[in-house]
Amino acid sequence: MLGTLAVAASLVLLGDSGPVFSRSFDEAKPLEGASASKDGARVEKGAGRSGTSALVVDRPASAGAGSTSVRWSLPVEKLRGTRVRVEAYVKADDVAKPPKSYNGVKVMLHLKGGAGDEWPQAPVDTGSFGWTRVGFTRAVPDDASSVDLTLGLEATTGRVAFDDVTLTILPPRRPAVASASASKPDPRHGPGRLRGVMIGTKVDADDLRDLARKYGANHVRWQLLWGGFPNGPADKATPAEYDRWLDGELDRLARLTPVCRQEGITVLIDVHTPPGGREQGTSVMGMFRKAEHQEHFLKVWEKIAKRFRDDPVVWGYDLVNEPVLGMLPDGLRNWPELALEAARRVRAIDQKKAIIVEPAPWGGPDGLDDFEPLPGIDGVVYSVHMYLPHKFTHQGVHGNPTGLSYPGVIEGKRWDKEDLRRALEPARRFERDYNVPIYIGEFSAIRWAPGSSARDYLRDVIDIMEEYGWDWAYHAYREWPGWSFEHTSNPDDPKPSPTLTDRGALLKSYFARNPRPAAP
Known part of the structure; x- marks a missing residue:
């Protein structure tokens, strides 16, 4: 009791x-x-x-x-x-x-x-x-x-x-003061609207060609992920070990950006694993525990910006995936402070590409209620991830029960399209309050949700994003099969479906709205 x-x-x-x-x-x-x-x-x-x-x-x-x-x-x-x-x-x-x-x-x-x-x-x-x-x-x-x-x-x-x-x-929020910069970079300088996917760490040239030619996506969120999520080896890695891993991943990206350019795919570079990784059991990022990880994080972004500032395929830089702070030791920057310093260092090197910032914790829509636009930085796009209601989208994962349908009653309340709209309202409110662009860097529903639930959930989320004019990336393409739109709803079937799934057909119908690149 x-x-x-x-x-x-x-x-x-x-x-x-x-x-x-x-x-x-x-x-x-x-x-x-x-x-x-x-x-x-x-x-x-x-x-x-x-x-x-x-x-x-x-x-x-x-x-x-x-x-x-x-x-x-x-x-x-x-x-x-x-x-x-x-x-x-x-x-x-x-x-x-x-x-x-x-x-x-x-x-x-x-x-x-x-x-x-x-x-x-x-x-x-x-x-x-x-x-x-x-x-x-x-x-x-x-x-x-x-x-x-x-x-x-x-x-x-x-x-x-x-x-x-x-x-x-708190007092009512006021629109951010416009920067005095004479040449404000346009965060939407890609091929019009961006409709695409988060990609797995093993995706190669043929996978990218399939994504563009078979499905019609024009965008990838390219995750720099070390050893799995949420906890990989980065929490115990030395700075030299981290840098060797990162350099290898950046070499791989540089090898594949010409393929992306040929296929009309715009790239967002996402630091999914920052220096210090995440603590076992809490997922608190190491860079919110130790000052040396924060300084390393800033150098990481200087390195990435220098390497890709002249690559037209790269649309922007997603500073860190789903930040989680926990309690902050004295002398360390909180996430808005660290994001601002990282953005300043990127802008000192690259004045054109978009800078994408997600709120803490976990990049959820509610996090924007505890966030303010980065002052004095042009071309910032604010991003959230949409997995609400979590018990439905993650059913059968991390101990969550299965058998939850959408639309339907989930954790004692009814969820339908209007409830999804309310869940996304903090992002819509942030967009209106500050006149800034919103990007949905991840959204998904587990493939084994009952019946057509996963498709119906994705349809309603995408309809809302399309109504608001937001760019988006589905989670995920050729990564873990649980999120795959190429696999059936049978959790025991490890192989991609030989025919188009209902979720694949849905995404393809929205990707069809993307402009196609000119012939190379």
């Missing part, structure tokens, strides 16, 4: 933006209306950041993994339609690794609305660490019926302290 305490929130309302909720736990009655001690949650004097009070949640290992949290119900009528920033200082002692990545230390909102329940939360490490500020930004739906703030532990043991917790309404 969850030990959850409903607590009346103390509020400070300052117009349309500013602090809405704050708690230092030095108030006269910091947990008025609740008795925290019986469930391991209490306010302790001297446990705070400066010897003041803090909220402490304590679950000893002898109690077994479980959940204890304190919950504040916030005034939803004040928060509907706003963007809010949640921040807290957290200190942990011996917090055990939980069974799921979304369990553990909770600094979390629970949003209820017409589209269902959402649980956005701050990334917080396990183990032991000193006082660290964590936080996240989230848009509250216009139709939200309730907003709760939760602090505590979920499905784990250990001791965690919380101090100086705030929830702030």
Whole structure:
């Protein structure tokens, strides 16, 4: 049974933006209306950041993994339609690794609305660490019926302290100020609209010719991926080992760009594996743990830009695939800061090609609610990946159940085309707010979804992207068979289908809208 305490929130309302909720736990009655001690949650004097009070949640290992949290119900009528920033200082002692990545230390909102329940939360490490500020930004739906703030532990043991917790309404976003550059590069300088695919790491000349001639795609997102996803050998590689791998991959790309040019295929270079790789078990990127990985990452982009700045086949540079930060050590750049520095270094070398930036975490549409355009950089395209609802698109993968149909009820709520549109709304909103282009670098549905579900899902996602005029790349072509549109829906059949699948026919029908290249 969850030990959850409903607590009346103390509020400070300052117009349309500013602090809405704050708690230092030095108030006269910091947990008025609740008795925290019986469930391991209490306010302790001297446990705070400066010897003041803090909220402490304590679950000893002898109690077994479980959940204890304190919950504040916030005034939803004040928060509907706003963007809010949640921040807290957290200190942990011996917090055990939980069974799921979304369990553990909770600094979390629970949003209820017409589209269902959402649980956005701050990334917080396990183990032991000193006082660290964590936080996240989230848009509250216009139709939200309730907003709760939760602090505590979920499905784990250990001791965690919380101090100086705030929830702030952010001011409305303003369009980015136009750059003073006299020659703003056009991020859509390819062959018109881009409709294509993410490609596997073993794709060669014949595969590219098939993609163009058999299916009609005019674009590939070229992943520089080392050793598989999400965790390959890069997390343990030396800088020299990483550079040897990268140089080999860039040599391969340079060998195949003439084929792409002949076939009318525009290339986006995607650093799928950055220096430092991803931590085992968390997928946090090493470059958000160590400064040397960040500096190496910047040099990687200098190398790529120098090598491909004069290649007309290369449309742009996707700085990193699906960034995941976790808690950031002092002195390291966060993702917007690191992306800005990488973009500046690319622009110092190549002033023409598009620079593609995905938000953290995982490049999801919601990440753009916690992102601002890179200041002073021309030709930036903002990219998200579309796999929502995840339980449907990834059924049978990573322990997810199978048998989920689209359209249909998935995780207790109905999903159809309008729900997909709502899921993509953060990207549409970002596009409108800042007048910037959007690119969908990945979207897919597992091939063994029941009946025509995968095709129907892809059709609705593509229809929305086409309506909005977004460029896109399907995930994936001749990579892992689970995402292959050339394989049947039978998970036990490892070979491509001798005939066109329903998903292949669907993609081919959209690729037919692409302009064809002139004869070489």
